[in-house]
Amino acid sequence: MTKTQTLKQGDIPANMGRRDFIVVASYAMAGIGLASVAWPLIDQMNPAADTLALASIEVDISKIEVGQAITVKWRGKPVFIRHRSETEITSAQSVQLSDLKDPQTDDERVTNPQFLVMIGVCTHLGCVPLGQKTGDVKGEYDGWFCPCHGSHYDSSGRIRKGPAPLNLEIPPYQFASDAVIKIG
Amino acid sequence: MMKWYQAIIFSCALFASNAFAAGSGDVVLKHKDWSFNGPFGTLDKAAMQRGFQAYREICASCHSLDYIAFRNLSDLGYSAAEIKAFAAEYDVEDGPNDEGEMFIRPGIAADRFPSPYQNDAAARAGNNGAYPPDLSLITKARAKGPDYLYSLLTSYKDAPEDKEVPDGMYYNAAYPGHLIAMPQPIYGEDVIYADGAPSDVSAIASDLVYFLTWTAEPSLEKRKRTGVKVLIFLLFMVGMSYGAMKFIWADVKKA
Amino acid sequence: MSADKFSNPVVRWVDHRLPIFTFMDHELNEYPTPKNLNYFWNFGSLAGISLVIMIVTGIVLAMSYTPHVDYAFQSVERIMRDVNHGWLIRYIHMNGASFFFIVVFIHIFRGLYYGSYKAPRELLWILGVLILLLMMATAFMGYVLPWGQMSFWGATVITNLFSAIPLVGDSIVTLLWGGFSVDNPTLNRFFALHYLMPFLIVGVVILHLVALHRFGSNNPIGIDPSGPQDTVPFHPYYTIKDFFGLSIFLSLFAATIFFFPNFMGHPDNYIPANPMQTPAHIVPEWYFLPFYAILRAVPDKLGGVLAMFGAIAVLFILPWLDRSPIRSGNFRPIFRIFFWVFVADCIALGYLGGMPAEGIYVVLSRVATAWYFLHFLAILPLLSVIETPRPLPQSLSKSVLGGTALAGAASAVKEKV
Numbered sequence: 001m002t003k004t005q006t007l008k009q010g011d012i013p014a015n016m017g018r019r020d021f022i023v024v025a026s027y028a029m030a031g032i033g034l035a036s037v038a039w040p041l042i043d044q045m046n047p048a049a050d051t052l053a054l055a056s057i058e059v060d061i062s063k064i065e066v067g068q069a070i071t072v073k074w075r076g077k078p079v080f081i082r083h084r085s086e087t088e089i090t091s092a093q094s095v096q097l098s099d100l101k102d103p104q105t106d107d108e109r110v111t112n113p114q115f116l117v118m119i120g121v122c123t124h125l126g127c128v129p130l131g132q133k134t135g136d137v138k139g140e141y142d143g144w145f146c147p148c149h150g151s152h153y154d155s156s157g158r159i160r161k162g163p164a165p166l167n168l169e170i171p172p173y174q175f176a177s178d179a180v181i182k183i184g
Numbered sequence: 185m186m187k188w189y190q191a192i193i194f195s196c197a198l199f200a201s202n203a204f205a206a207g208s209g210d211v212v213l214k215h216k217d218w219s220f221n222g223p224f225g226t227l228d229k230a231a232m233q234r235g236f237q238a239y240r241e242i243c244a245s246c247h248s249l250d251y252i253a254f255r256n257l258s259d260l261g262y263s264a265a266e267i268k269a270f271a272a273e274y275d276v277e278d279g280p281n282d283e284g285e286m287f288i289r290p291g292i293a294a295d296r297f298p299s300p301y302q303n304d305a306a307a308r309a310g311n312n313g314a315y316p317p318d319l320s321l322i323t324k325a326r327a328k329g330p331d332y333l334y335s336l337l338t339s340y341k342d343a344p345e346d347k348e349v350p351d352g353m354y355y356n357a358a359y360p361g362h363l364i365a366m367p368q369p370i371y372g373e374d375v376i377y378a379d380g381a382p383s384d385v386s387a388i389a390s391d392l393v394y395f396l397t398w399t400a401e402p403s404l405e406k407r408k409r410t411g412v413k414v415l416i417f418l419l420f421m422v423g424m425s426y427g428a429m430k431f432i433w434a435d436v437k438k439a
Numbered sequence: 440m441s442a443d444k445f446s447n448p449v450v451r452w453v454d455h456r457l458p459i460f461t462f463m464d465h466e467l468n469e470y471p472t473p474k475n476l477n478y479f480w481n482f483g484s485l486a487g488i489s490l491v492i493m494i495v496t497g498i499v500l501a502m503s504y505t506p507h508v509d510y511a512f513q514s515v516e517r518i519m520r521d522v523n524h525g526w527l528i529r530y531i532h533m534n535g536a537s538f539f540f541i542v543v544f545i546h547i548f549r550g551l552y553y554g555s556y557k558a559p560r561e562l563l564w565i566l567g568v569l570i571l572l573l574m575m576a577t578a579f580m581g582y583v584l585p586w587g588q589m590s591f592w593g594a595t596v597i598t599n600l601f602s603a604i605p606l607v608g609d610s611i612v613t614l615l616w617g618g619f620s621v622d623n624p625t626l627n628r629f630f631a632l633h634y635l636m637p638f639l640i641v642g643v644v645i646l647h648l649v650a651l652h653r654f655g656s657n658n659p660i661g662i663d664p665s666g667p668q669d670t671v672p673f674h675p676y677y678t679i680k681d682f683f684g685l686s687i688f689l690s691l692f693a694a695t696i697f698f699f700p701n702f703m704g705h706p707d708n709y710i711p712a713n714p715m716q717t718p719a720h721i722v723p724e725w726y727f728l729p730f731y732a733i734l735r736a737v738p739d740k741l742g743g744v745l746a747m748f749g750a751i752a753v754l755f756i757l758p759w760l761d762r763s764p765i766r767s768g769n770f771r772p773i774f775r776i777f778f779w780v781f782v783a784d785c786i787a788l789g790y791l792g793g794m795p796a797e798g799i800y801v802v803l804s805r806v807a808t809a810w811y812f813l814h815f816l817a818i819l820p821l822l823s824v825i826e827t828p829r830p831l832p833q834s835l836s837k838s839v840l841g842g843t844a845l846a847g848a849a850s851a852v853k854e855k856v
Contacts (some may be wrong), residue, residue, distance in 0.1 A: 023679070026428040029421045030682065040524035041499050048503070049521040053255050053294035223698050251516050317710075321516070324701060325709035360719075400709075403519070403526040410527070411697020418690040425683040432679050436474055436671055 056184030058176060061115060069132045071120060074183050078120040078128055079171060080144075081181070084155060089113050091142070092156035099160075102167045106156045109170055117173050117181065118157045122146040124164035129153060144168070211358050213331040214338065216390065220330075220397055223412060226405055227398050229261045234377050235395025236260060238388050241375050243319060246311060248299035251320035252399050255293040259402055260395075267293050274298055312352045314365030323393070324400040330393045332358070337389035340368040466652055471670035472677050473658035475835050479553075480656060481684030482546040487644065488685060489539040494637050496532040497581075504584065506630035508623045511586035512711040530700040536578050537703045538692050540726035543571060552778055554766030555657040561758040563650040566643055568754045573640045575727070575751075580633040582724055586626065587708030592721045594621045594629070600734070603741040620714065661767030662831055669835035720795065728792030729785055733811065735796045736804040746808065753815045760815055762823035770829040774822050781814045 047055070059072050061081060069082035084092070092106040093113075110116055120128050124146065130136040131144035131153070139145030139152035141160045146153075151162030158167040173183040219228050236257070239249070254271035258264070271291035276298055279286035291298070301307035308315050323329030335358035343355035349363065356364045372384045381387065397404065445451045445460060454460040503522050505514040518525035547567070550556055556564035583594045598615050602608040617624030655664070664670050671677075695702065703725060707718045723731050733750050737743035753760075768775045787807045794800040 020431065022424060022431055023428040023675075026421070026424040026679070026682065029417075029424055033417065033421065040527055041495065043523045044499055044525060044528060045502065046523055048517065048523060048525070049255075050253065050294070050517065051521075053253065058292075251513075251520060256520075321709045325706050327706050329706065401519070401526070407526060407530075407697055407700070411693065414693045414697060415690065418686060418693055422683070422686040422690060425679065425686045429679045429683045432675050436676065 056182060058180050058182050060180055062179035064115075066114075068134075071132055072183075074119075074171065079183060080116070080118050080120040080132060080157075080168075082116045082132075084114055084116055088142070088155040092154060095154065095156075095158075101159050102165070104156075104158060104167055109156050109158070109167070111173070111175060115181070116155075116157060117171065117183070119169040119171050120144075121169070122148065122151055122164055123159065123166040123168065124149055124151055124162070129168070211335070211360060211362075213328055213335045213358060215331050216334055216393075218330050218393070218397070220394075220404060223408055225408055228394055230379060230381070231391050231394035232260045232398050233262075234375075234379070234381055234388075235391035235393070237377065238370075238375050238392050239319070239395055242369050242388075243392070244297075245300055246307075246316040247319045248301070248307075248316075249297040249320050249399060250299065250318045251296070253294060253296045254291060256402060259398065264293070271295060312365060316366070319396055320399045322400065323397045329400070330397055333396060334386075334389050334393050336364075337370055337392065338386050466648075466673075467678075468672065468674045470652065470655075470673040471664070471667065472656055472673050473664050473669060473835055474671045474676075475658050475660060475669075476656060476677070476680075477659050478684065479545065479549040480658075481681055482542050482549060483651075484681040485542045485684060485688050486539065486546055488688075489535060489542055490637070490640060490644065493532065493535050493539060494641070496528050496535065497634070497637065499528055500532055501634060504630075506584065506627050508586060508626055508712070511584060511626060515585045527696070530696045534692065534695050534700060534703065536581065537724070537726065538688070538695070539574070540578070542688070543574065544726070547571070548782060550657075551781075552768040552775075553657055553659060554661055554761070554763075554768065556758045557761070557764075557766050558758070559654050560650070560657065563647060563653075564758060565755055566647040566650055568751065570640055570643050570647060571754075572751060573636055573643065575730075577633060577636040577640065578724065578726065580629040580636070583626065583629045584633060585708060586712045588710045588712055588718050589705045589708040589721065591621060591712035591714065592717055593723055594625065596721065597723075598625075600744050600747075603744040605741065622714075657766060658835065659767060659769065660832060660835055661765065661770065662835065665834045665836075722793050725789065725793070728790075729788035730792070732788040732792035732804045733808045735792070736801070736808040746812075750811060753812065757815065757819075761819040763826065763828070765828040765831070770831055771822070771826055772829065773826045774819075777814065777818050777822065780810075784810045784814065 055075060057072065057074055059070075059081065061070075061083070064070055064081065064083040066083050067085045067088075069080055071078045071080055073079070089106070095106075097103040097105065106113070109118070120132070122129050125148060127146050127148035129144035129146040129151070131138045137145045137147070139161075141152050141154035143155045143157060143160075144153040145151070146162065146164065149163050151164035152160050153164075153168055154160050156167075157170075159165070171183050173181050176182045219226055219231075239247075254267050254274075257267050257270070262270070271293050274291035274295070274297075275288045276291045276295050277286055278289050281287050301310060304315060317325075323333055326332045336356060339356050339358035341355055341357050343349045343362075347355065347362065349355050353363045353365060354367055355362055370385050370388050372388070374388060375383055377383055381391075401407075444464060445454060450460055500518065503514060503518045503525065505511060515529070518529050520526075522528075550564065550567070579593070579597060583590045598612055598621065601615065602612045604611060613619065615625070616622065617628060655670075658664075705722065707721075710718075722728070730747050730750055734743045734747040737746045763771065763774070765771055768778055784807050787803070788811065791800055791804045791807060796804075
């Protein structure tokens, strides 16, 4: 607002034309410089190289007995890996999509039906559901139960009852071999 | 006129600050023209790979490399698969597991190089009370680090007649005080390089300097490359702002 | 009235209730500034920008730094290696401290030469010395944070200075340490204070600027502007000139950061702190060397500490030591000589502070220290009585007419005399 006024106030001749280009260009360069300095200062908050190096992990699943589950830490969150029994698989596959709040078939949620791999964080407000250990409360659908606000998940980790809006999230993973999965 | 004096202030202050960096005065370092010197300097990947091999086969039995992870080796030109295979050769302690025990597993790319000793005290005990320093920062932690390291590795000599060398000490012309606890590490032909490069004492020492200059500052090349761009921008800005200033002040001069 | 200045209705609405735009317009835009300022007047704004650079990079570094003896060194190396652009940010912060001091020292010597501390700018000067003190404390604590060998031993030596105080000295040192040696509690509190103090500096800088704008900038001639013909509005004349100066400053700064980032540091600080082993030559950062030389020049422990703090304290009373009514050194032929001798003396002190405290260096340090105090306590008061100044020009405009606005005082004065 005042820049041009002051230029006049300073009695700069009106025949600016080509020459005042340099003034505008200088200020523009200052702006470009400032912007390019801002990026490193912001980008430093993104995950560092050592954090990214752990962004994908390999897990040996050969030692998980049928009907048992392990919890591994991946990107700071618990990942549930469950070696499901035939009963669990059958019950998960037999559910009607119309009964589901977040309709998804069991096939869409697993690569190998024997192993269910999902992020153990309740989609409601981020608590870790119970159901990993043999003695845990597994909820009304024999899967997982979130003690914070009472969300019930079935043996495919799908939300069946309670406030949670979505099924337990499936992380990106692949079978590196029969015994090893690579998460992330 | 006064700018001239100010230049003196500036340079003297800098000189004074750097005078001690020169450090212990009684040794003369061998100076080499390293490829990483100067504003356009780069690190020689082949030399770094050779230096890495030499580190593994000669230095690693005593000297740790605490700040380097296997994944960092990609800077040396290794592929992800090579790094994975390489890391797996190392045993890494992890844990505790579900039984509360620590366990040993093969290394992964994200692991740092395991230290050859459990702790500093063990390192000291294994080396006659002299602590073998961590090498990751060695070229930055010594004045004129690359030249110093090169000189140190190539300056083991027979002690002069008048110099008494106690047991467990060795004579080194480049070490301050000349008595060093580290026995001569390189005799020549200590490693066989896959690329057939020479492996005499000075060649191995030089390769190690490349490798350890990288470990001390993996960002060196990037820093210099960025620097050239930033300086070009800034010098352009100096010119522009000078022109703008002359333009704005033109009428005041005449007044 | 002021509302007429702004055409934007929102600006006008806000300004009527909170005259922030009027304030900015008054202090940064139309603020009348002597038209004959030379390039030494760039260093004030450079110091301000240096402070901003340090605060911004410092806050960012604090996001990845861990103030614990077991992790501090490691966390700094993580910043250098793993954090995105961490090496750049840390090198800016590390070298920024040195550049901040270079700029501030030049700013101070400019004030000394052109008599910027004289009436009515005494408080402006005193606030400036206070900023210097705060800067030194901040820089010292910052140097401790990487927890290298120099960090640790610098902290040990400097905190031990306080043990020289009679009776309560040892208790004070224990209090500073939070233990019986420099250790984790010390590192923790130094981090807390290192984060706090820059904001105190900002506060004092604001007061420094308020005091500055009360009477406006001094100038190379040292006489007050006699009217609008002697001044130009700050914007665009000095904004563009400061911008030009900034570009040069940044070029030198960038050259250091990218090509010699460790030139002003000490290699020993890349060795993790070891409380069992002192490095062979311990030296403070270069900007403390003159004061370090003064400390070591006095053979008595308490005396040395007093002399060192006295070297700063004497600056506080400088406006009353130099009673000459002439501000600018350009018109004080004898002062001018002694000024440059004093500059040489300070450089000598800086050099001696970095040399081992033995032999000829001790003698020279004592001479240089004695001269430092002699300059302020004897020479300046004496000169204000015996010196005959050169005739002053009648107004800034006249002298400006004689030379050119930018060439500064030196050429203008030659014409005049």
